[in-house]
Amino acid sequence: MKSILSKLFIIAFVFCSIISAKAQITIHTIGDSTMATYDPNTSDIRGWGMMFQQFFNSGVTVNNRGKNGASSKSFYMEAPYWTTVKQQIKAGDYVLIQFAHNDEKNGGLDGGTDAANPINGTDYRGTNPQTTYKEYLRKYIDETRALNATPILATSLVRKYFNGASIKRSGLHDLGESFSLPTTDHTYDYAFAMQEVAIEKGVKIIDLTSLTKTLVESYGDAASTAQLYVSADSTHPTALLGTLTARLCAQEMVKQDILASYINTSTDVLINPTACDFGDAYTGQTLTKEVTITGFDLVPAAGTFNLSVSDGFLIAANKTDTFGSSIDMNYTGGNLTFTKFYISVTQSVGGTQSGTLTVTNGTVTKIIPLIANFITLTGGTEVNLLWPLITNNTPVLQGPATVVDQTHSGMNVQSYAVPNATTTWPVDSNAYTTRKTQRNLIDGGAWPAGEIDEVSTRYIQFGISAAQGTELNIDLISMYVGGAGGSGMRCRISYSTDDFATTSVAGEFTSMTSNTMYAVSKIPVLKIPYGKTLKLRVYPWYSSASTGKTICLADVKIHGIAMPASNLSVDQFSENKLKWIVEDGFIKIKNASLNSKITIYDLTGREVLKSSIISSDSSIESPKNRGIYIGKVESKEATKTIKFLVP
Known part of the structure; x- marks a missing residue:
């Protein structure tokens, strides 16, 4: 089966990165926020999955699909996650599976069948380690094998819950202590449950819980707090812990002869x-x-x-x-x-x-x-979409675009009011002294205890679509956000053009002072063709169990330039035109203009393949040495620059 990565079409403006299918193995990492990818400009957290690639040679690509707030259940049930990962898996790939942190949300008990039907108001992500948790691990294993790929289980890295010099049972994902069970009783031990599934299904397992226990205990409580975990909590890794965890996983894979020949064992x-x-x-x-x-x-x-x-x-x-x-x-x-x-x-x-x-x-x-x-964006028509959120959620739109109305999931509008009589704004203007905001409250009014990350089913959403006959180039996303009634409000602001199968972060706050509004401003490079939608979501949570606390929003803005779809600048092209695939030592080109000329350069600008004429569908030999190259395709209609990888 050909690599899905090798079939990626050229998209988005001047160039696109393409990964070759030649002998390429992909490790798809699925798990929670301790594995997920973060934007270094908005967060200090570094999931270990985003540090994993450096330990493999060019024959292996890491596709990190770790998701904030995910449990084994929610990652499987919610459409953007496991469903889309399976579409990326090809024969010969590996799927590394790490869940437990959010499975523990109900203290080892099930939380219901879905977000809309939780048990007695519990967090539906919760699973029982002996039943539901094992069932979902089996599903991942069986469905991975059905795709002719290899599943690997990995127990979760420890939480920084010290008792003296040792990590407590709860930090090892064993909740038995809360049920007054002896240490020999593993009824509520998620790591032990995963090990049982590994034996049952004949799957190799990386015991990251034990490996990171030894690591974190070697640092001790104070040094772990200072170096290994972010200041906001005792769960999320810094860049150092993310890297060390990824290295421990790679080293254990070598010991178990899992892709050992592909793993970088260099010690320099x-x-x-x-x-x-x-x-x-x-x-x-x-x-x-x-x-x-x-x-x-x-x-x-x-x-x-x-x-x-x-x-x-x-x-x-x-x-x-x-x-x-x-x-x-x-x-x-x-x-x-x-x-x-x-x-x-x-x-x-x-x-x-x-x-x-x-x-x-x-x-x-x-x-x-x-x-x-x-x-460079030239020409076009300015588009400015603004939700003032002063007295209602009616947006103001200037320019050719279609508004996607504000919606709530697990949230509701409490009122339109000032956060507080003495609210602090990041703008020096008298107009903001008494400015009203949209105050949003969690459904039911009570924020749960123990939340340290987003809940994927709780959000406030805004959106925009391109008008018919145009492409919308987004160049600004901004808003003001704050918490009223207490200093425990937290949030992540994310955006996506594929219903959050892939996500980018516009802003993140793991600490917010009560009655203070914060400015969020992101300059993305997004091209939204007609028929596609940009969705913007605010995911709130609270640092402790509380009632009546609201997240306040104001001046939510999306700005861009609408370009006529039939009159794009010459350095832009759509995914249904020129296609470029690197495969089996050749560059295969489709839909090129007649008598196009192609030239290949390395990253220093040196010409490595002299200009040659190609027809609509052509195949030319790719460079011999691995690395990133630049292809320039010239025709009477346009000149297109393409970035690609030879592994």
Whole structure:
């Protein structure tokens, strides 16, 4: 079966990244927020799934589908998640399954069959470890095998629940203590239940609970608080814990001979990500990428690594530092401490900016490709959609677009009122002193205890669609958000164009001061063709059990430029036109204009394949060396630049 990744069509403006199917294995990681991918610009959390790729060579791609707030039940039942993962799985792939944190929501008891029918108002995500939890693990295993892929189970990393120098039973996902059960009784032990399913179904299991228990206890309570877990709670990993957990998983996979030949066992320098794709930006916009580095058993045992970037890119040790062309990192004892640094890029004209990050101490040298794409929007009609949310939820629309009315799930509008007589706003304007907001309350009025992340079925939604005959290019999402009545309100603001099968984050607040409104502003690069919809959701939760607390919203805004669908600029193209597939050592091109000319360049701009003429459907030999390349297709109608990967 051909790789689904290798069939991705070219989309979105000037270029698109394409992954080859040639001998490519994908590990699909499914789990909860401790595994999920986060935006470094909005959160300090780093799920271990987003750190996993650096431990594999080019023959394996990690497709991290970990989802905030997911349990084994909710990930299976809610349409955007397991259903869409299965569509990505091909024969020969692996599915790594890690659930427990949110299965514990009802203290080891079931929470109902679905979100609309919870048991006595409980959180429906909850599962009993001996029944429902095992049933869903079996479903994942059986359905993965039906797709000729290999399931792997992984117990969950520990919570930072210390009792002296040791992690408590509840931190190990064993809730038996709350039922006064002896330690030998595993009735409410999720890790033990998963191990039983592994034996029953003949599936290999990675015991991350035991592995991270040893790791976290070696740091101790104070150091774990300072270095391994984010300050907001005792569950979510920092970049360091995310990386160490991913490394433990990879090491255990080698021990169990799971994809061992593909795993990077290098003990010198590890850099994540292994290729820095900044994605798309509008001209003049600055993109910043967080990169991590760590080194082991280095030669010489003490020295300095120089990290330098090529022209067009800048580097700094901290976001607040002045960015330049290089930085130095000293190390001793043969090890380079796990460190974050940052690379930025901006460009005043449209087109692809490519370059390299070079890391060297004179003995060890690593080169990481860098690439970004900049887009200039010319012409078109401005679109501005605003929900003031002062007295009602009626939006104001300027320009050609279609409004998707505000809706609530698990939430309702309590009133339109000021958060407080002395509300603090991030704007210096008398008009905001007494400004009303939309105050939203959880259905039933009572916020549950123990929530530390979003609930996928509780949200406030807004949206916009392109008008017929146009494509809508979104260049701003913004709003004001705050909590009234207490300082425990939390929220994540996310957006999606595919009903949240894939999600981007516009803002995230793990700490909010009562009666304070916060500004959210995100500059996405989104092209919404006619027939597609951008949905924007605010997912609220509260830090403790409470009643009457509201999340306040004001001035929700979506801005963009509507371009006539029949009059796109020459560097834009739709997914149903030119198609580019890298497969079996060849580049296969379909729907190219007659007598088009193609040229291939590497990331330094060196021409690696001289210009040749192609017809509508052609096949040319791909470059021999693995890496990221740039293809330029020229015709009478347009010039198109395509980024692609040769593994």
